Amino acid sequence: MLPEVRSSLALRMIILAGTGLFAAFALFAGLSTWTVDEAMQRTLEERRILARAVADRVAYLIQHNLDTLQEVSVAAQFGPGRAEVTLPRPALHDVYLRTIFSGGVYLLDANGEVLLAEPAAQVTPTAARQPYVTRALEAGKPVVSDVYYAGPSSPPLLSALIPVRNDLGDVVGLLGGDVHATDRRLEEIVHAIAIGGTGYVQLVDSTGKIIAGRGAGQPPDPAPRYHLADLVLPRQAGVGTYQGCHDAGGGLACQDEVIGFAPVSGAPWAVLVRQAAVEALLPANRLRQITLFAGLPLFLISLAVAWATARSVVRPLGLLARSAAGIAGGDLRSPVPALGEDEIGHLARTFEQMRLRLQDSHQHIQGWNAELEERVRQRTLQLEEQENVRRELLRKVISAQEEERRRIARELHDDTSQSLAALIVAVETAALAVATAEPALQRLTTVRSLAVQILDGVHELIFDLRPSLLDDLGLVAALRWYAESRLQPAGLDVSVETSGAERRLPPEVETTLFRALQEAITNVVRHAGAETVVLRLEMPDDLVVAEVEDDGRGFDPAAVHREPGKMGGLGLLGMAERIGLLKGQMAVVSRPGHGTRVRFEVPIAMEGLSSGDNSRALSR
Numbered sequence: 001m002l003p004e005v006r007s008s009l010a011l012r013m014i015i016l017a018g019t020g021l022f023a024a025f026a027l028f029a030g031l032s033t034w035t036v037d038e039a040m041q042r043t044l045e046e047r048r049i050l051a052r053a054v055a056d057r058v059a060y061l062i063q064h065n066l067d068t069l070q071e072v073s074v075a076a077q078f079g080p081g082r083a084e085v086t087l088p089r090p091a092l093h094d095v096y097l098r099t100i101f102s103g104g105v106y107l108l109d110a111n112g113e114v115l116l117a118e119p120a121a122q123v124t125p126t127a128a129r130q131p132y133v134t135r136a137l138e139a140g141k142p143v144v145s146d147v148y149y150a151g152p153s154s155p156p157l158l159s160a161l162i163p164v165r166n167d168l169g170d171v172v173g174l175l176g177g178d179v180h181a182t183d184r185r186l187e188e189i190v191h192a193i194a195i196g197g198t199g200y201v202q203l204v205d206s207t208g209k210i211i212a213g214r215g216a217g218q219p220p221d222p223a224p225r226y227h228l229a230d231l232v233l234p235r236q237a238g239v240g241t242y243q244g245c246h247d248a249g250g251g252l253a254c255q256d257e258v259i260g261f262a263p264v265s266g267a268p269w270a271v272l273v274r275q276a277a278v279e280a281l282l283p284a285n286r287l288r289q290i291t292l293f294a295g296l297p298l299f300l301i302s303l304a305v306a307w308a309t310a311r312s313v314v315r316p317l318g319l320l321a322r323s324a325a326g327i328a329g330g331d332l333r334s335p336v337p338a339l340g341e342d343e344i345g346h347l348a349r350t351f352e353q354m355r356l357r358l359q360d361s362h363q364h365i366q367g368w369n370a371e372l373e374e375r376v377r378q379r380t381l382q383l384e385e386q387e388n389v390r391r392e393l394l395r396k397v398i399s400a401q402e403e404e405r406r407r408i409a410r411e412l413h414d415d416t417s418q419s420l421a422a423l424i425v426a427v428e429t430a431a432l433a434v435a436t437a438e439p440a441l442q443r444l445t446t447v448r449s450l451a452v453q454i455l456d457g458v459h460e461l462i463f464d465l466r467p468s469l470l471d472d473l474g475l476v477a478a479l480r481w482y483a484e485s486r487l488q489p490a491g492l493d494v495s496v497e498t499s500g501a502e503r504r505l506p507p508e509v510e511t512t513l514f515r516a517l518q519e520a521i522t523n524v525v526r527h528a529g530a531e532t533v534v535l536r537l538e539m540p541d542d543l544v545v546a547e548v549e550d551d552g553r554g555f556d557p558a559a560v561h562r563e564p565g566k567m568g569g570l571g572l573l574g575m576a577e578r579i580g581l582l583k584g585q586m587a588v589v590s591r592p593g594h595g596t597r598v599r600f601e602v603p604i605a606m607e608g609l610s611s612g613d614n615s616r617a618l619s620r
Contacts, residue, residue, distance in 0.1 A: 017306030032291035039284040047260025048239040055262040055271040092118035103178025144267035146205035156181035186212040199275035206268035237262040332359040500539035520548040528552030
């Protein structure tokens, strides 16, 4: 039991400590996860902000050059029909020098034909520019194109077009400029941003073609950049993790990238800030790794410390539990071990003091018990001696009583009976002598009858005092004669039943049983009001069983035991006392209106008489 209790306590302590550590670890992990997520979001937000800043700078550059074109368009001159437009060449030359339009500046008519160009040889009509020309003429608003190519071997171009209106507000031409996509001023904006070892910035158009940055100026290859258009077309700033691909030594290298993108205001372009996800999210991932690879060992170490702490507490408690169990089992000699100076040590010292006091108390109690046992033994011996004396006195009283009855019976038989018999003979002789005198004869007859009656009474008294049949023929004959002589004259139907081998019993047994049965028969005659009486006598090898059963009015034995004097129960007590002297038992079974049965059981093989419980009843 003690190991189970100890293990249970240790388990509970480990569970409680582990639960607390797990809660702390879970809180730490939750905070770490939140911190990691926050760091990742901040990293992504930084990329979006950076893309937005670069996009604003590009937008400012474009707007500045569009404003320059707008200033020059004010100097346009119109023909008589107000449908023809022209500009001074110096004005175009000035715009060419002041703007980023390294591909040339030109004036177009309402049909998109080149009216004037600076430098003239550099600007050529191209079908790739025509869709943007048509859009600017139809919308009447500035238009900035995507990347296009004037020819198979020409560099990538970008065009900016603004409508030229006459004084009536009609669009009569366009003023535009071409920019080489590899223009250093665009590249300076993109390459001025340095982001770690793998980060870079790209300026792309609405189709995903790269205007500036890594991959700019290369022939269109939509395969690795098919997703860039999906980022640009919604025209909304954002950030996310995507799989990016680029040329690497003639092959295609793909990896997860963090891309922040922002649209360029005033142009169908967007700025992409790209960086390998491994590098961009390195701080967050490193924090996650630290949380995982450092937190878990710390948790296990803490759990081991909790286990060691629980063991350091449970082990001395187990020793105390074993000592307490030993004390509870009666071992007061084994000392409680010393367990230090802490609370458990103080508890151990308290247990030791308790053990010493219990040991002293136990020794005192043992001494008192020994003394009490000696006193009880002496008192028991005294009681036994007194009981033996009482029993011996009772035997002597009964023996003296029986001897006195025997003496009186002999004297009555030898003296009184003989005298009465002589008197009767004398009376009979006198009667013969005076046979002729009639009155005297009647008197003598009366005297004779009285003498005979007296003699019968004396014979009955002699048998009551000491029946000679009991001494001569034994218990069965004496009992049968006594029952018939006492019950039949009273009008009762008597039946005597015997079983077993009839034999003579020890004189004390025969006398005691006869007197008990004599009292029972007398009670039947006096109190039962019965019609039938059955006497049973059984003689097994080592026991004598006698019963007297009648069909009289019966009584309540419990009431007789409660008040023996008032209920006439002294005869029952006398019978029980006699049977108790023989180590026998008496039982009375009776109920009002259902008759009575008195049963005696007396052992035959006796070494001597003892008291026992003289009033103890048999159970049947």
